[in-house]
Amino acid sequence: xxxxxxxxxxxxxAWVLVTRREVVxxxxxxxxxxxxxxxxxxxxxxxxxxxxQDEKTETVTLGAxxxxxxxxxxxxxxxPEVDDQVKVTLVELDDDAAAEAALHEDEVDAWLHPVDGGWxxxxxxxxxxxxxxxxxxxxxxxVLADNAAGAGTTVEQLEAGSAVSTAFLRGDAEKxxxxxxxxxxxxxxxxxAALIFGMQLxxxxxxxxxxxxxxxxxxxxxxxxxxxxxxLGNTAxxxxxxxxxxxxxxxxxxxxxxxxxxxxLSGPTAWFIGFFLAGFIALACLWAxxxxxxxxxxxxxxxxxxxxxxxxxxxxxxxxxxxxxxxIASFIPPVSAVVMPKRILAGGVEWWEPLVALGLLxxxxxxxxxxxxxxxxxxxxxxxxxxxxxxAWSAAE
Amino acid sequence: MLxxxxxxxxxxxxxxxxxxxxxxxxxxxxxxVGANGAGKTTxxxxxxxxxxxxEGEVHWQGSPITRLDRRTFGYMPEERGLYPKxxxxxxxxxxxxxxxxxxxEARRQVQELLERFGLGERTKDHLEKLSxxxxxxxxxxxxxxxxxxxxxxxxxxSGLDPLAVDSMVDLLREYTRDGIPVLFxxxxxxxxxxxxxxxxxxxxxxxxAAGTVSExxxxxxxxxxxxxxxxxxxxxxxxxxxxxxxxxxxxxxxVHTDGAEQHLIAEATRRGxxxxxxxxxxxxxxxxxxxxx
Numbered sequence: 001x002x003x004x005x006x007x008x009x010x011x012x013x014a015w016v017l018v019t020r021r022e023v024v025x026x027x028x029x030x031x032x033x034x035x036x037x038x039x040x041x042x043x044x045x046x047x048x049x050x051x052x053q054d055e056k057t058e059t060v061t062l063g064a065x066x067x068x069x070x071x072x073x074x075x076x077x078x079x080p081e082v083d084d085q086v087k088v089t090l091v092e093l094d095d096d097a098a099a100e101a102a103l104h105e106d107e108v109d110a111w112l113h114p115v116d117g118g119w120x121x122x123x124x125x126x127x128x129x130x131x132x133x134x135x136x137x138x139x140x141x142x143v144l145a146d147n148a149a150g151a152g153t154t155v156e157q158l159e160a161g162s163a164v165s166t167a168f169l170r171g172d173a174e175k176x177x178x179x180x181x182x183x184x185x186x187x188x189x190x191x192x193a194a195l196i197f198g199m200q201l202x203x204x205x206x207x208x209x210x211x212x213x214x215x216x217x218x219x220x221x222x223x224x225x226x227x228x229x230x231x232l233g234n235t236a237x238x239x240x241x242x243x244x245x246x247x248x249x250x251x252x253x254x255x256x257x258x259x260x261x262x263x264x265l266s267g268p269t270a271w272f273i274g275f276f277l278a279g280f281i282a283l284a285c286l287w288a289x290x291x292x293x294x295x296x297x298x299x300x301x302x303x304x305x306x307x308x309x310x311x312x313x314x315x316x317x318x319x320x321x322x323x324x325x326x327x328i329a330s331f332i333p334p335v336s337a338v339v340m341p342k343r344i345l346a347g348g349v350e351w352w353e354p355l356v357a358l359g360l361l362x363x364x365x366x367x368x369x370x371x372x373x374x375x376x377x378x379x380x381x382x383x384x385x386x387x388x389x390x391x392a393w394s395a396a397e
Numbered sequence: 398m399l400x401x402x403x404x405x406x407x408x409x410x411x412x413x414x415x416x417x418x419x420x421x422x423x424x425x426x427x428x429x430v431g432a433n434g435a436g437k438t439t440x441x442x443x444x445x446x447x448x449x450x451x452e453g454e455v456h457w458q459g460s461p462i463t464r465l466d467r468r469t470f471g472y473m474p475e476e477r478g479l480y481p482k483x484x485x486x487x488x489x490x491x492x493x494x495x496x497x498x499x500x501x502e503a504r505r506q507v508q509e510l511l512e513r514f515g516l517g518e519r520t521k522d523h524l525e526k527l528s529x530x531x532x533x534x535x536x537x538x539x540x541x542x543x544x545x546x547x548x549x550x551x552x553x554x555s556g557l558d559p560l561a562v563d564s565m566v567d568l569l570r571e572y573t574r575d576g577i578p579v580l581f582x583x584x585x586x587x588x589x590x591x592x593x594x595x596x597x598x599x600x601x602x603x604x605x606a607a608g609t610v611s612e613x614x615x616x617x618x619x620x621x622x623x624x625x626x627x628x629x630x631x632x633x634x635x636x637x638x639x640x641x642x643x644x645x646x647x648x649x650x651x652v653h654t655d656g657a658e659q660h661l662i663a664e665a666t667r668r669g670x671x672x673x674x675x676x677x678x679x680x681x682x683x684x685x686x687x688x689x690x
Binding site: 213220 | 442445446447448464467468470472473474475476477479480481482483487491492494495496497539540
């Protein structure tokens with residue numbers, strides 16, 4: 001954001017310089033790049049695999065001896081209705097011995113034959129899940145129809161009034177499942193980014209403190225600018241990474257059978273980015289404080305414990321809260337950063353609710369920035385051992 | 398001129414720096430010596446505004462120092478490292494930009510200084526890949542960017558080999574020639590004696606001695622060494638002086654009464670040959686030991 005007058009002097013505000021260094025030094029770091037690429041590959045691979053799973057049809061061969069051919073034919077015909085991803089072909093076999101031989105030779109995947117009080121589906125050693133489901137349904141329908149006819153009635157009459165159908169006041173079952181899954185992804189992405197980038201931020205603060213380059217910087221620019229630059233730089237990096245993942249995820253999703261949900265997901269995703277931004281900035285300042293309190297990398301474990309606890313609370317809170325507690329948590333920062341986007345996904349949120357939650361989160365971020373700045377400034381130049389929170393707060397500069 | 402006036406800093410009940418005053422005149426090298434924990438680093442950090450001042454003031458060119466003044470100072474902190482995993486050119490340009498230089502100008506100056514210190518070929522190397530001596534050179538460059546108005550260097554020579562010390566000294570001399578005040582701390586008294594125009598000695602947070610090297614060496618009770626042709630035992634009977642050491646024909650005396658040395662030499666020539674009669678000025682290390690004892 002260099003104005004014209006800045007440029008004529010040839011200098012930029014200090015925080016811009018710090019931000020740029022944070023971003024450039026990280027983005028040219030091989031492990032960061034490799035991690036991001038690996039994550040994208042995993043994401044694409046996972047989506048591709050599920051899409052392939054969705055599309056493929058399973059072909060099974062069903063063997064039947066003469067006494068079971070009628071029933072087996074019914075299964076072959078009924079299969080597409082029960083499960084459109086299962087295709088059954090019939091192999092007629094002479095007798096039980098031939099059937100067992102065919103199973104051993106892998107000529108058939110399963111063998112259908114009548115037993116006392118029903119039917120049995122024999123396979124070599126692995127269960128034929130898809131075929132079993134189809135066979136159960138078809139056999140049941142068939143036998144039920146025969147029995148009903150024997151009793152002088154019909155299946156429809158027997159089943160009359162027994163149906164229990166499901167209905168949702170908002171959305172439908174599949175939509176709820178998609179919302180649940182995407183909600184999990186949101187919570188996970190936030191947790192993942194806040195932890196990885198937070199740790200990175202804290203250790204870069206320690207690096208500067210330990211090497212005393214911070215004294216050179218402190219003599220040249222206000223420490224406020226250093227903190228602002230570091231927080232903004234890491235926020236920018238986390239946001240870039242998040243956007244890459246979200247875009248890959250949504251584009252990937254549009255190649256699967258869930259593609260009809262993509263337009264509906266973009267609204268909640270935009271909200272999520274907003275909540276991510278405010279939540280991340282709030283936490284980033286705290287991570288910087290955790291770094292400034294430590295005097296060596298080994299101290300970070302101790303100084304960041306309260307923060308890692310908070311992250312876990314956010315993670316599990318985001319995943320497990322529901323009902324009234326979810327509604328309450330969706331307004332309480334910083335947990336609201338993950339809970340509100342989840343509620344938005346599930347639907348049924350009044351238009352003002354996300355705005356209020358985001359406003360509260362922004363206020364919280366402003367408070368942590370102010371408090372964090374004071375602690376950071378005072379703890380950063382203290383040398384010799386870990387600095388306590390109270391000590392940092394009240395220390396003279 | 399950089400003036401330090403009655404600087405005081407306490408850490409809890411401990412007074413690390415106790416009403417310390419001294420001056421760093423323009424164009425002069427001022428050496429800052431004292432034992433570990435004497436308060437040198439704390440004083441320098443207060444001068445640079447990195448540490449708060451409890452009492453006292455720092456003045457620059459006659460008025461209280463400001464942040465913008467300090468921004469023009471070159472500073473080398475005690476422990477160093479810069480960024481281990483960043484190419485040296487990039488991080489030096491970064492430091493120079495933080496101090497207000499434009500990117501282009503910073504690059505030009507950094508390149509020039511790197512070449513001067515024999516690191517022109519290694520601009521893309523990460524700092525951690527350099528030898529310790531070379532890392533120190535990079536640190537020095539970081540402190541003199543951009544051309545500083547004053548230099549405050551905490552132990553700039555520690556870890557340098559003799560050649561690197563020489564090129565560092567040459568560089569510092571260039572700055573003092575241009576009228577820049579230089580304050581540096583060191584444990585190496587021989588180096589301080591060789592380099593410094595002035596000296597400030599700190600002990601337990603207090604200034605115990607300050608002045609030019611010859612002032613310090615000339616201060617105190619005058620001492621003389623007398624070497625005779627015959628036995629020097631009679632010197633003990635002379636009035637107005639103390640005999641510090643007597644070894645056959647040689648005597649080392651401390652003169653307490655003005656003119657007593659004149660009586661001594663007169664008596665010596667009356668008694669026989671005088672091979673040597675000379676004023677003995679204590680070495681810096683002796684002054685230092687006495688002042689900090």
